[in-house]
Amino acid sequence: FHQGSLSIFPLILTNALNQAMDEELERDERVFLLGEEVAQYDGAYKVSRGLWKKYGDKRIIDTPITEMGFAGIAVGAAFAGLRPICEFMTWNFSMQAIDQVINSAAKTYYMSAGAQPVPIVFRGPNGSSAGVAAQHSQCFAAWYGHCPGLKVVSPWNSEDARGLLKAAIRDDNPVVFLENELMYGVPFDLSEEVMQKDFVVPIGKAKVERQGTHITLVSHSRCVGFCLDAATVLAKEGVECEVVNLRTIRPLDVDTIEASVMKTGHLVTVEGGWPQYGVGAEICARVMEGPAFNYLDAPAVRVTGVDIPMPYAKILEDHSVPQIKDIIFSVKKVLNM
Structure with a gap:
């Protein structure tokens, strides 16, 4: 990570x-x-x-x-x-x-x-x-x-x-x-600042973990690390990903997401949950309903868990949750690479 x-x-x-x-x-x-x-x-x-x-x-x-x-x-x-x-x-x-x-x-x-x-x-x-x-x-x-x-x-x-x-x-x-x-x-x-007893992370505020200009990756929890790793790989191919760590699911920091999408013109959401009615679906809807929609140069894409109950077998389990390669594939799809 x-x-x-x-x-x-x-x-x-x-x-x-x-x-x-x-x-x-x-x-x-x-x-x-x-x-x-x-x-x-x-x-x-x-x-x-x-x-x-x-x-x-x-x-x-x-x-x-x-x-x-x-x-x-x-x-x-x-x-x-x-x-x-x-x-x-x-x-x-x-x-x-x-x-x-x-x-x-x-x-x-x-x-x-x-x-x-x-x-x-x-x-x-x-x-x-x-x-x-x-x-x-x-x-x-x-x-x-x-x-x-x-x-x-x-x-x-x-x-x-x-x-x-x-x-x-x-x-x-x-x-x-x-x-x-x-x-x-x-x-x-x-950092020393984070270790202070009075340090808090405000609820409802996302964090841009990596600056980029070509595409926005929005994620939460473990998948943020996958996005950052995918961004490192894609940077070697000349693609600069901006990675947004949601931190909070509700209330959703729409302002940070919109600002990033208006900057990059492309959006991929990444989550470990199921696709239907998921966090990524909500983010895509908010972007479509707001001012950032006019800045999109291609349809947004969601990377999610597979729409099945989690299998027990490890090989099937690995195929059921997002992997770094899935993020890279989706980024290239959005950018028509």
């Missing part, structure tokens, strides 16, 4: 998430974490390593295997003025608790005419994993991005993870925080 420059602190993504939670738990006594195996076991992916020993049973809480139950407890705690972080061992298990996320968390501020905020973070690994088949490997960005009342964020690197999680915990709205299991162990270099 492509990594940033001008950096001094290498940090894997799990440690970035751990630091963010630790600092926010220390900063605000209303913050607490609950979920399956988050306390004594340090989390299924060790994201909460050391937090139970530091903060104790009242703030780092192991739950039974009942997502509907502990998600409901977390939402109720947010109603009461606390700031819960509700961990799903995987976002696939959030299907057991979707009524709490959509009907209880997302809609209450509106239904109470603004009287009842719901400051809660739902977080855990999202998207394709490795060798866990259809029921444990899918992207929920479009699922939750569809719902008014939720903020939905999808970090790619350690800076995103650290800054966005801190922003999410401080936000007075329910935030769906979509991590990626395959990125957990990937190190990224962070």
Whole structure:
């Protein structure tokens, strides 16, 4: 994966998430974490390593295997003025608790005419994993991005993870925080500024990870790295790709996307989710409906996961999610190369 420059602190993504939670738990006594195996076991992916020993049973809480139950407890705690972080061992298990996320968390501020905020973070690994088949490997960005009342964020690197999680915990709205299991162990270099306790990444603001003039690649989560790698290959052929890291799915930073498309005149969206009604489809619709449409020199193209449940066999799994070669092929198609 492509990594940033001008950096001094290498940090894997799990440690970035751990630091963010630790600092926010220390900063605000209303913050607490609950979920399956988050306390004594340090989390299924060790994201909460050391937090139970530091903060104790009242703030780092192991739950039974009942997502509907502990998600409901977390939402109720947010109603009461606390700031819960509700961990799903995987976002696939959030299907057991979707009524709490959509009907209880997302809609209450509106239904109470603004009287009842719901400051809660739902977080855990999202998207394709490795060798866990259809029921444990899918992207929920479009699922939750569809719902008014939720903020939905999808970090790619350690800076995103650290800054966005801190922003999410401080936000007075329910935030769906979509991590990626395959990125957990990937190190990224962070600047001294990013390591400051008060550093946050604003929710709703995308980041241009690479400047370019010929075509815009818009992506989120793990696929941002694929876009950057594809851009490196294409640069050797004289194609300069501008890579936009969405960071936030909802609210979508349409301004940054439009500005890039108006600069390059071409657009490819890249995501790990299914094609129908996906994040890329929404981006293409927004571009078509806005001023950037008049700047397009060719139709936009989407690179997505294949429209099937995730297979178990590795060779089929690899063919079911976007690869660098798929991005390169789509860029050349748009540019008529």
